Amino acid sequence: MLMKVKTEDWVLEMRGITKSFPGVKALDGVQLQVRKGSVHVLVGENGAGKSTLMKILSGEHAVDSGEIFFQGTQLGQQNTRAALELGIAMIHQELSPVLDMTIAENIFLGREPMQTRWLGLFVDFERMARETQALLDRLGLPYRAEQKMRELSIAGMQLVEIAKAISRHAALVIMDEPTSAISDTEVAMLFRQIADLKARGVAMIYITHKMDEIFQIADDITIIRDGQYVDSGPASSYDQHKLIGLMVGRTISSIFPKETVPLGELALSVRGATRHGVFQNISFDVRQGEIVGLAGLIGAGRTEVARAIFGLDRLDKGEIWLNGQKLTLNQPSDAIQQGIAMVSEDRKAEGLVLCRSVQENISLANLEKFAPGLLLDLQAETEAGQKMRSMLQIKTADLNTVVGTLSGGNQQKIAIAKWLLRDLKVLILDEPTRGIDVGSKSEIHRLMTQFAKQGLAIIMISSELPEILGMSDRVVVMQEGHMRGELTRANATQENIMALATGAKT
Ligand SMILES: Nc1ncnc2c1ncn2[C@@H]1O[C@H](COP(=O)(O)OP(=O)(O)OP(=O)(O)O)[C@@H](O)[C@H]1O
Numbered sequence: 001m002l003m004k005v006k007t008e009d010w011v012l013e014m015r016g017i018t019k020s021f022p023g024v025k026a027l028d029g030v031q032l033q034v035r036k037g038s039v040h041v042l043v044g045e046n047g048a049g050k051s052t053l054m055k056i057l058s059g060e061h062a063v064d065s066g067e068i069f070f071q072g073t074q075l076g077q078q079n080t081r082a083a084l085e086l087g088i089a090m091i092h093q094e095l096s097p098v099l100d101m102t103i104a105e106n107i108f109l110g111r112e113p114m115q116t117r118w119l120g121l122f123v124d125f126e127r128m129a130r131e132t133q134a135l136l137d138r139l140g141l142p143y144r145a146e147q148k149m150r151e152l153s154i155a156g157m158q159l160v161e162i163a164k165a166i167s168r169h170a171a172l173v174i175m176d177e178p179t180s181a182i183s184d185t186e187v188a189m190l191f192r193q194i195a196d197l198k199a200r201g202v203a204m205i206y207i208t209h210k211m212d213e214i215f216q217i218a219d220d221i222t223i224i225r226d227g228q229y230v231d232s233g234p235a236s237s238y239d240q241h242k243l244i245g246l247m248v249g250r251t252i253s254s255i256f257p258k259e260t261v262p263l264g265e266l267a268l269s270v271r272g273a274t275r276h277g278v279f280q281n282i283s284f285d286v287r288q289g290e291i292v293g294l295a296g297l298i299g300a301g302r303t304e305v306a307r308a309i310f311g312l313d314r315l316d317k318g319e320i321w322l323n324g325q326k327l328t329l330n331q332p333s334d335a336i337q338q339g340i341a342m343v344s345e346d347r348k349a350e351g352l353v354l355c356r357s358v359q360e361n362i363s364l365a366n367l368e369k370f371a372p373g374l375l376l377d378l379q380a381e382t383e384a385g386q387k388m389r390s391m392l393q394i395k396t397a398d399l400n401t402v403v404g405t406l407s408g409g410n411q412q413k414i415a416i417a418k419w420l421l422r423d424l425k426v427l428i429l430d431e432p433t434r435g436i437d438v439g440s441k442s443e444i445h446r447l448m449t450q451f452a453k454q455g456l457a458i459i460m461i462s463s464e465l466p467e468i469l470g471m472s473d474r475v476v477v478m479q480e481g482h483m484r485g486e487l488t489r490a491n492a493t494q495e496n497i498m499a500l501a502t503g504a505k506t
Pocket residue numbers: 021022024025026044045046047048049050051052053093395396405406407408409410435437
């Protein structure tokens with residue numbers, strides 16, 4: 001269905017957009033029309049071509065063929081700076097802020113205010129800091145302008161990028177999965193900004209995999225699948241079921257395919273785990289076949305606890321036991337040797353080697369398996385890679401594709417895939433389906449259930465309450481480094497968890 005809107009109401013119109021990368025046709029005749037002052041949600045499975053379409057708009061990729069009209073004028077081959085000057089701002093899915101810059105420097109990057117003093121022209125740092133602070137305060141962000149980017153959480157960096165787009169007075173702001181790394185409170189903060197921008201006539205293209213968000217903020221929706229335009233229309237003409245069907249081209253029976261698995265022996269025991277100033281006195285157990293969800297707001301200390309169990313950080317106090325044996329974990333290799341694996345939330349920094357191939361990434365985590373002696377068993381390696389690929393439905397031309405060029409969701413699947421060949425006892429998943437489309441999400445959940453059936457003890461950190469509620473046998477809630485409660489599957493509700501996570505109930 002085409003939207004029945006007069007052309008002059010469009011701020012953006014893209015027609016017949018086609019783009020190929022070596023071996024992949026990422027976009028094939030895609031169209032997109034965005035109304036002035038509207039929130040347009042762009043949806044589609046991982047690898048559908050959403051980010052690529054937006055990168056063409058922002059001038060990062062050249063288009064092979066197709067036309068783009070922005071505010072009534074046709075755009076030629078442009079670059080990022082030209083797009084910025086026209087009033088198109090893009091917030092990327094994979095953030096790459098310069099970590100050693102301050103927030104103010106990042107916000108003013110490339111357009112620093114200058115001042116003349118007796119020796120010449122200088123960057124006016126004072127003004128930069130002042131204006132940045134005013135912006136942060138206006139947006140209700142709890143940061144200081146002179147704070148270094150590296151001090152912020154992923155969520156914080158994302159919010160700063162949003163502030164940056166706002167400060168550039170863009171007419172069209174593109175947000176590529178802005179909430180994939182942030183908590184509910186921060187999402188609320190972002191949605192207030194979106195409403196505010198909209199009221200000022202700014203149009204937004206918003207990419208997300210979160211179903212509840214789509215219907216909360218979308219005015220219009222466009223669906224693409226495998227690089228092709230599928231459908232478009234006002235949000236009110238869709239419901240969740242219809243939308244999922246259009247996105248994945250098939251119906252998905254259940255979003256959380258949780259099965260009750262008989263629990264085995266006690267596997268992992270965390271006793272009084274403490275890292276001064278980070279988390280205090282954390283104790284919980286995970287049995288074989290059990291999925292324990294770690295819930296809490298961003299910064300509650302969940303990832304830090306996981307890091308300690310994986311041997312990345314030392315405990316100041318407390319013990320970690322596995323199958324009745326007390327563990328000494330000085331580094332991740334100690335944990336890996338014991339059969340503990342972790343899929344980290346920050347796949348860029350810890351999870352994957354982006355400049356290496358899919359195959360190499362899978363093999364690197366399993367070297368002793370493929371190279372029992374000194375020679376690499378190439379056949380076993382390739383077979384395992386193929387198996388992983390079909391199991392997780394990783395969308396890649398072949399196993400030699402460089403991981404960095406895959407879509408965000410497919411990168412995440414590989415970060416998980418690389419562990420799945422090992423003989424595991426404990427699997428720690430930190431935000432396992434962040435940025436993953438609904439179809440693949442249920443694939444990953446199905447895999448989790450399969451591992452649980454094989455007797456693995458699973459710890460899952462997730463900021464998505466539906467995922468916590470859908471997949472956990474038990475939920476441990478943390479707040480500000482403390483354990484605030486433990487809920488059984490039967491007792492775990494959205495309200496109970498939020499009350500504990502925000503400290504409303506102790
Ligand atoms: N720079 C690149 N080089 C080669 N292939 C690429 C490049 N960028 C994207 N692709 C490929 O183009 C296709 C579309 O990718 P894109 O990142 O646009 O997907 P997406 O819809 O944003 O997915 P996700 O929801 O996972 O972020 C994928 O098959 C991807 O591997």
